Amino acid sequence: MAEDLVSKIDGLSISSKNQSTETGLVYDERMMKHESTSEHPECPVRIQRIYTALEEAGIVARCKRVPAREATREELLSVHGEDYLDTLKKTEGKSDSELERIEFNSVYLTGHSHKCALLSAGSVVDLTRLVWQGDLANGMAVVRPPGHHAERDTAMGFCFFNNVAVAAELAVKKWGAKRVVIFDWDVHHGNGSQNMFEESNNVMYISMHRYMNGCFYPPGKTGNPLNVGVGEGAGYNINVGWNHYNVTDGDVMAAMHFVLLPVISEFGPDLVIVSSGFDAARGDPLGNCALSPELFGWMTHMLRLYAGGKIVLALEGGYNLNSISEASVMCMKSLLGDVLPSPPPLQPCSEAIQAVYRTLNALSPFWTCLGSLKTQMAMLAPLLDTPTKSPHTPRVIQQPTSASKPLTRSAAKAASKVTPEDSSLPLGCIGVIDSSSDPRMESLADAAKAQGEENVTMYAVQPLPTCPHVRNLSKMNPDELEIDAKAPCGVCQHTPENWLCLHCYKVLCSRYVNKHMVDHFNETNHCLAVSYSDLSVWCFACDSYINSRNVDLYPYVSELHKAKFGHL
Numbered sequence: 001m002a003e004d005l006v007s008k009i010d011g012l013s014i015s016s017k018n019q020s021t022e023t024g025l026v027y028d029e030r031m032m033k034h035e036s037t038s039e040h041p042e043c044p045v046r047i048q049r050i051y052t053a054l055e056e057a058g059i060v061a062r063c064k065r066v067p068a069r070e071a072t073r074e075e076l077l078s079v080h081g082e083d084y085l086d087t088l089k090k091t092e093g094k095s096d097s098e099l100e101r102i103e104f105n106s107v108y109l110t111g112h113s114h115k116c117a118l119l120s121a122g123s124v125v126d127l128t129r130l131v132w133q134g135d136l137a138n139g140m141a142v143v144r145p146p147g148h149h150a151e152r153d154t155a156m157g158f159c160f161f162n163n164v165a166v167a168a169e170l171a172v173k174k175w176g177a178k179r180v181v182i183f184d185w186d187v188h189h190g191n192g193s194q195n196m197f198e199e200s201n202n203v204m205y206i207s208m209h210r211y212m213n214g215c216f217y218p219p220g221k222t223g224n225p226l227n228v229g230v231g232e233g234a235g236y237n238i239n240v241g242w243n244h245y246n247v248t249d250g251d252v253m254a255a256m257h258f259v260l261l262p263v264i265s266e267f268g269p270d271l272v273i274v275s276s277g278f279d280a281a282r283g284d285p286l287g288n289c290a291l292s293p294e295l296f297g298w299m300t301h302m303l304r305l306y307a308g309g310k311i312v313l314a315l316e317g318g319y320n321l322n323s324i325s326e327a328s329v330m331c332m333k334s335l336l337g338d339v340l341p342s343p344p345p346l347q348p349c350s351e352a353i354q355a356v357y358r359t360l361n362a363l364s365p366f367w368t369c370l371g372s373l374k375t376q377m378a379m380l381a382p383l384l385d386t387p388t389k390s391p392h393t394p395r396v397i398q399q400p401t402s403a404s405k406p407l408t409r410s411a412a413k414a415a416s417k418v419t420p421e422d423s424s425l426p427l428g429c430i431g432v433i434d435s436s437s438d439p440r441m442e443s444l445a446d447a448a449k450a451q452g453e454e455n456v457t458m459y460a461v462q463p464l465p466t467c468p469h470v471r472n473l474s475k476m477n478p479d480e481l482e483i484d485a486k487a488p489c490g491v492c493q494h495t496p497e498n499w500l501c502l503h504c505y506k507v508l509c510s511r512y513v514n515k516h517m518v519d520h521f522n523e524t525n526h527c528l529a530v531s532y533s534d535l536s537v538w539c540f541a542c543d544s545y546i547n548s549r550n551v552d553l554y555p556y557v558s559e560l561h562k563a564k565f566g567h568l
Helices: 002-010 029-033 045-056 082-089 113-133 163-173 191-197 249-267 293-303 321-335 350-363 370-378 411-415 439-454 516-524 554-565
Strands: 023-026 138-141 180-184 203-210 237-242 271-276 311-315 498-501 507-509 528-531 537-539 544-546
Touching (some): 113 138, 163 180, 163 311, 293 321
Parallel strands (some): 023 138, 271 311
16 A cells, blocks of 8 residues: 555646646735734744745745735625624724733734734735636745634634635635635644535535544534535535544555545546645644655645646644744645655554544545545455554654753743753643654754754744742642543633643633633632643743643643543
8 A cells, every 4th residue: 555655646747738837925024913922833933934944945036926915805705704804803903901802712812913814814815816817827825824713703723814715715706616625734623614615515625634533623523524514515525533643644645545636536626725734744832743844745746636736825824833844845846846755655554544434434425436445445444443553653852952042931931940851742742853763854854953053943832841830739649630621611611722720620711712720820829730722731920831741740731631532
């Protein structure tokens, strides 16, 4: 099977009939004005670092620059509601205290957020229109804030307007496209995009994401492989939901080979739009996957096979600054027609085979191409019934040393001490992956090396190895700590975005919901809490994430991990 996966890439050819050969690129520093008052993974430097990497690779000079512009109200109304647009418009120029009254799920608001979101959406729309018209062959929009979590009437998951959904809807309703594919390779399921098109047979939504049986963000069953669409849209909604850590290139290529490429081919799109999140790349603090930068280039190459090569990539998530830069370079090289590194032999793990089979089984009633592939996968039946630990679990090394340039911190953070046992990979947080035994990781390894030599910060958010407040925690007795991973906030009964206080074990909602954990800290001085969403540890006194593999914190994190996923 490894040979089959490789041959699928090697055999691709690109059609460029009757269209421009130029690649478009959108980037505008004005989108950096959307910035949180505290450290946040969706930070302005993300797009700046990507653009710098593209410049250094000589890619910007080879592209046609497309000016960023704000989306119009009419364009946004194609997928969003009027009241919601009015609510966001009223946030312009408001102070932080005024904006605190507006509550969204996992979103921070500033007086600049609305304008930046308009630029992000409008830029994706214009780039997509130019590609559709043939004025450009393809293109990439390096934009923020992202969009695929945004619902019709609410913001969530760092997203305000659903950029790719607006572009896809306009392509079908205004520009004459008959069949559009939205391919979402962000590590988080694009709930907003799915919900906007679940009844459509003109727009096919495809997502590969960590699902973890409904426990990964966004929580619930939205990314379940059984969600195949509704009514006329049945069969046009495709979810590959991973239930394991360290998803590899081989896992993704199995999904492409057995399900996604055959269905796309049968669908026959005339436009492909990619929700291009890079948080499944190695080293991402939220994704905990192991995809190489090269894989994103290979996927781009494969998708160019369809729609006469009319493909647009729009940035979504991705919070390891080196990973998103390297992956963006690979994607742009593919769009420009450059020769990519040849993929090595790839082999999916048993958990990946199970995930792909679940998707194939759910979709097989709708697509004739899947009948024979289902038979092929049945030959792998022994793997389907024997889940094992992924053979591709990467080794990890310690956090960047003091030679690495940290982000600006408060004086309290300077009190932290680095010890060897504190410096390994934190669950749900940030680590550096050892690439010494894997030649495919040379580019990322070089970037990590450059981080130490040139004092380049590698992460959008970099946790402290420890903090002076950890010593104030009482020694935990696992037998006395009963954790309900689905417990609501003890004050407002809200379930998403909750935290567990490590001092008194109360469950309270985050600063992005009703701020009851923040209130709890202000009232009790209980400063350490662990997130139910991604198992990260936050210290309110230090105003920073703390390495959750700290010898004193790890027992709490591991107990929450077992309560949430049933295993370590």
